[in-house]
Amino acid sequence: MRPNRRQTGSKWRASAELSSRATMLLALAASALLASAAPGSASQPDPxxxxxxxxxxxxxxxxxxxxxxxxxxxxxxxxxxxxxxxxxxxxxxxxxxxxxxxxxxxxxxxxxxxxxxxxxxxxxxxxxxxxxTEAYALVSRTTLTLNGIDDLRGKRVAVQYQTTPQNLLATRDDIEKVTVLTPEEGMAALEQGKADVAFVWGPVAGWLNKTAYEGRFRVQPVEGAGLSxxxxxxxxxxxxxxxxxxxxxxxxxxxxxxxxxxxYGLPNAPPIRLGAASSPIRLAALGSPAPFVRQPAAAPPAIRIAETRPRDAGPEAVALGKEIFNGTCAHCHGPDAVQSERRIDLRRLQTRYGEDMRDKYWTTVHEGRPSKGMPAWKEVFTDDQFESIYTFLLTVQSSETAN
The missing domain is CATH 3.40.190.10 (Periplasmic binding protein-like II)
Structure with missing residues (x-):
């Protein structure tokens, strides 16, 4: 039986539509190929x-x-x-x-x-x-010439609190110290006539001198232990x-x-050489060090739990563990593990975890606690180094009762 004219027309239209779709797909495929081959079309590098x-x-x-x-x-x-x-x-x-x-x-x-x-x-x-090179700086009026610390004798010096400069001046009774918390306060004291010299963080002093004080001060970087x-x-x-x-x-x-x-006004004058402070403060800072530098607090008496310390762990292991701890962990957990915030006070590990202390320590240092800001350290330290840190921590455990 032959198909009628209506059926023939329907088949022709269907065939034409299929042909059109095929042509469109081929065109899209060709465009994609051309685009992938075009110069500069490769994926962008990671930022x-x-x-x-x-x-x-x-x-x-x-x-x-x-x-x-x-x-x-x-x-x-x-x-x-x-x-x-x-x-x-x-x-x-x-x-x-x-x-x-x-x-x-x-x-x-x-x-x-x-x-x-x-x-x-x-x-x-x-x-x-x-x-x-970045450094602290002596900031003064341009009419004042400073070549060393003795040139500060008899002068009022605005010095940043808990910094190496403050330690350096601590033993000089012939220098009047004006304690400030920030370079901004030090520069303001200088501007207001409350100080003759500001001994503050150099890059910030240079920036302030350029932007806020229109270059009317001399900013001289210094060098020395803990100063640059x-x-x-x-x-x-x-x-x-x-x-x-x-x-x-x-x-x-x-x-x-x-x-x-x-x-940005960073000081570039030749540095003034100053002697070391009697007790130099260890740097622990980003950008401006003043907010982060701290003198280790005196440790309160703690009852040692010698019986939990490995018998073969001598003073060398304790010293090594203490060195690693203070170099990497002290900024959160305190120098020598002295920390007043109880939740991160590692002197309470024995009290908090008892017989599970070692397992808890080992899991935490290896895997971290990302939600608490504690990264995993397993790719940074060896197990022997972890053992040394643990040995040190055992020497500072307190017997207080956990809350």
């Missing part, structure tokens, strides 16, 4: 994620028109290595905890401006080559490839870094 404080000028800011010295270095680096830049904002006044949460917590790839020191975070952080150090870019221990890539790019940025230092 270079920088840890940054949103309100820490002259170093960093979330204001695009004034990003800060460190962030402009990061922008120049990202162009040099061919990666877009992104930021993970986190306040730097938390000190080393900031490094742990952001950099070691893998929220960012690099942190610019860390002190180039092997004992800053132990082996957890590796560093680029030096990018600049080299700054670098920090990376997590596993990021050696990125670190090497950045190191290869830095020589091409030397002129740009110098230009940025001048833009």
């Amino acid at each position: 270079l994620r920088l840890c940054a404080d949103p309100t820490n000028l002259p170093f960093s800011s979330d204001n695009p028109s004034q990003p800060g010295f460190y962030l402009e270095i990061g922008q120049a680096l990202s162009e040099q290595i061919g990666r877009p830049v992104a930021y993970d904002w986190y306040k730097s006044y938390f000190g080393k905890r900031t490094v742990r949460v952001t950099l070691l917590g893998k929220q960012c790839d690099a942190m610019i401006g860390l002190p180039l020191s092997a004992d800053f975070m132990g082996p957890a952080v590796i560093f680029s080559k030096k990018i600049m 150090w080299d700054a670098a870019i920090g990376f997590a221990r596993t990021s050696t490839q990125l670190r090497d890539q950045v190191d290869a790019a830095l020589p091409q940025l030397e002129r740009r870094i110098a230009e940025l230092a001048a833009k």
Whole structure:
């Protein structure tokens, strides 16, 4: 039986539609192939994620028109290595905890401006080559010439609280100390005639002198133990490839870094050499050190639990554990584990966990407690090092009753 005309027309239209769809699919496939083969169509490289404080000028800011010295270095680096830049904002006044949460917590790839020191975070952080030297500074009227600490005799010196400069001046009865909490307060005391000299954090003093005081002060950096150090870019221990890539790019940025230092008013005069403080304070800071530097508090009497200490753990193991602890853990748990905040007071481990103390310690240092800001350290320290830290912690356990 032959199909009628209506049936024939329907079949023709169906065939035409199928042909049209096939042609469209072929065209789309061809376009996709051409696009994938076109120059520059490859996927974009991963961004270079920088840890940054949103309100820490002259170093960093979330204001695009004034990003800060460190962030402009990061922008120049990202162009040099061919990666877009992104930021993970986190306040730097938390000190080393900031490094742990952001950099070691893998929220960012690099942190610019860390002190180039092997004992800053132990082996957890590796560093680029030096990018600049940062220091405290003596700030004075331009008519006053200072060449050393003896030139401060008989003068009123605004000095930052709990800093190495304060320690340095502590034994000088011939210098009148005016204690201030911040470089801003020190500069204000100088401006208001309450001090003759301000002994404060140099980069912030230079920035304030440039922006707030229109360059009417002389800002002279100093050098000496605990007074100056080299700054670098920090990376997590596993990021050696990125670190090497950045190191290869830095020589091409030397002129740009110098230009940025001048833009943000960072002091560049020859440093004044000062002697070491009687008890130098260990640096534990990002950007401006004053909020993070602390003298170790005197430990309250604690009952030792010698019977829980491994019999073969001698004083060498305790000393090693104490050194690692103070280099990496003390910024949260206190120098020598002296900490008034009970929830992170490691002197109460025995009281809190009893026979489970060792298991709890081992699990925590290996796996971390990310929700509490405690990263995993299993890729940073060896089991022998963990054992040394545990041995040290056993010597400071208290017998108080847990609440």
